[in-house]
Amino acid sequence: MDNFPLDSAGVWTEQEALSIYKGKMERLPLLPSEGGNKHDIAYRCYRKRTLEQGLLERKQKLKRVTATLDLYTKKELKDTNRSHYQHLVKLQQQLKANNSTPCTTTGCNQLSLPFAAKCSKHIVEDSKQQLYTSCSYTGPNGTTCNNPVPKYLEPLLCGGHWDQGEVVIPSDTESDSDHDDDDNDERKDDDDDVKVKNEN
Structure with a gap:
């Protein structure tokens, strides 16, 4: 009974404590001879397995977290830029409908x-088309601009070179006087016809 004290007793007497201590000291030298190396090997194998499993779990968790973060950021961006996104989709649909x-x-x-x-890159090379021509700007070292410009513009310059050319805008007074001269010429011709008719 001395070797097996009651575990339920919370406080041991000196004799019980000495018997427990003696039992531990007697069993301690027997551990290596019973195969302490096997215990070490088993412990190392167990530790290695748990570490590998933990590493795999962490990698899988990282993959799941990055995937959910990507989904979250995409959804968040779509939510915050929803109006811009819808406007862009509508604009692309209109462009495809108008110019498919x-x-x-x-x-x-x-x-x-x-x-x-x-397209804008190849329209100038097309000799059959009659709406667009190349920009007439020539740089200081002789380089020419090949951006397409509608032929009805007065200075044949693209938007990038518009400031560097002389823009000719006809004024209202010049156009009115030109039209008045044309009208007067026609009236004179009409008057001559009338005079001729009256003479006959």
Whole structure:
């Protein structure tokens, strides 16, 4: 009974404590001879397995977290920029509806310009079209601009070179006087016809 004290007793007497201590000291030298190395090997294997499992779990958790973060950021961006996103979608649909033909040049994926068969890069090279011409700006070292410009513009300059050219805007007085001169010439011709008729 001395070797097996009651565990339920919270406080041991000196004799009980000494018997417990003696039992531990007697069993302690027997541990290595019973195969302490096996215990160490088993413990190391167990520790290795738990560490590997923990590492795998952390990697999988990181993958799940990054995937959910990506989804969250995409959803958040869509929610915050919903009006811009909807406007962009509508604009793209309108562009496709208004101008659904691609450029006819092989290898070009751009949409063609309005009322043309080619895009802004290849429209100037097309000799059959009559709406666009190349920008007439020449740089200081002789470089020319090939951006397309509608032919009805007075200075044949693109938007980037508009400030560098002389813009000719006809004034109202010049146009009125030109029209008045034309009208007077017609009236004189009419008067001559009338005079001729009266003479006969």
